Amino acid sequence: MDYIKEIAKIVKIDGYTADDIEKMIVLPKELSLGDYSLPCFRFAKELKKSPAQIAIELANTTVKNGIIKSVTAVNGYLNFTIDKAEFTKNTILTILKEGQNYGSSDIGKNRVICLDYSSINIAKPFHIGHLSTTVIGASLYRIFNKLGYKSEGINHLGDWGTQFGKLITAYKLWGDKNDIEKRGVKSLLDIYVKFHQEAEKDEKLNDQGRYWFKKIEDGDKEALSIFEWFKEITLKEVQKTYDRLHIHFDSYAGESFYNDKMQAVLDALKQKGLLEESDGAMVVKFDNGDPPCLVQRSDGATLYATRDLAAAIYRKNHYDFYKCLYVVAYQQNLHFRQVFNVLKMMGYDWSNDLVHVNFGMVSLEDGAMSTRKGNIVFLEDVLDNAVQKAYGIIEEKNPNLDDKKATAEKIGVGAIVFSALQNNRIKDTVFSYDKVLNFDGETAPYVQYTYARCCSVLAKTGEIEGDVDFSGVENNEALELAKLLDKYPQTIIDASVKYEPSLVTRLVMDTAQMFNKFYLEHRINDENQAIKNARIMLTQATKIVIEDGFRLLGIQCPTKM
């Protein structure tokens, strides 16, 4: 970025400031053309000369400064070449100096980011459909922390609703305490599914479900203790998965937490004259063409939207957030637009700081997932399969490895997490074991392998001794690698601005690819100690960026594999 500023300063064109020029500078496709370029086509009309002519004249008149090595004109482009050796050297030195802090910043100082992610449902299985919200949210959590923000991770539990009355009914009829203690959520799911089957035949069961939910609402001792037990079992189980994914939450305030905070919302809406009655229900209407937002059912019960309104207001009061992110699938685009708009209409200017970080849906090869049909893939099973596969490959390729189990865990889990973070959030995906268990090419194991390779090489080369000759990294591979390493800090910022961890994924991926090219072309453990030193430094810098980049994604890097 500094280079672009420098170039903008030395190019003189009448009527254009350095700022104007800076915005016009682009990167050439071909390395041989130069490192930066200024297209001259747009000046043609004004200067009444051909772009080619303008470029040639600028090439002759532009005064080079220290960091710009050459200025040439090619087909209407003014191309700049920088001092590559100097650039590579500076990049390496910066990274080694800053170490793990490379890419850190304080731009988020004193700012809180609330992240609502994962948000699992009590007594429901944790399946691959929950993977995206969980790992995208967790990654953004770390990305914002890296930039100096204070991240607050909120697991907005789905722990309220008539379904729990149904579940208690089912438990009373067919539940087996021991089985639930043993099989956890899977056991609860069985009786829940059975309830729905039986309710088809016997409508009275639904009445019982409503009855038991009413008991929960009324604070009935027995109902509450069963419900809390289900909650405990679910959280205990899901915590194991979170541990494997290295994910942390600061709050588990879910839907039930807001039960006593919704009347205030309704009162405020009424007082501001936003509440309207429609078919017996209470709604807030919009003038932007969106359908009305339902905040109270005709039977007086509150709804999803009411709860999110209460939650947003609570979070603003409690955290005074700079931004509040909702990492939720795009199916709920309309819902969040409505909720945010209602808050805006209520006069809360901070409603502009609420962001729906949406993402595409996951389906299975034979169609959409359905808990009721049992058409789901458990996340734990996917993780276990991936780890098992990784273990098998280790047995085959490196059977003497010390801690095979721990390494397989890092690789298998990493592969799954990576698969959810490698593409733009918005893309839909079809889950397939074939794809997710392929560890070749653009995958976590590829990057981890590259990292292990860095570690291995560094162990062999030993410490840096004596002078450093940076001509050891004066080649295209090293330069391209340095360019990628140099982009890391800006990429983290971009990822935070766009709420897009995949930007980090891709940069780390590209970095690993380029390192492998460098590794194949240039021997790091060179006979010449000074040259070797420079290459060791580049390898160390690469290792730092890969490790930290993967840390932001929530993927561990084994030092050997």
Added chain:
RNA sequence: GGGUCUGUAGCUCAGAUGGAUAGAGCAAUGCCCUUCUAAGGCAUGUGUCGGGGGUUCGAUUCCCUUCAGGCUCACCA
């Protein structure tokens, strides 16, 4: 039907605020381990950038239109 998102190689996807012959991975074929981890590298091929207009010196990128698909549109969350 309204709103909204997506459409780039056989498949999965990148393509920053428009810029020079549109890039990766997978899959296929053939090479490269007597020196640093071959879970690697190199080479080979395919594109009406969904279609059609427009703006521009220049459009995969911006605007309009059209086609296809996903999601969504009141008492579930």
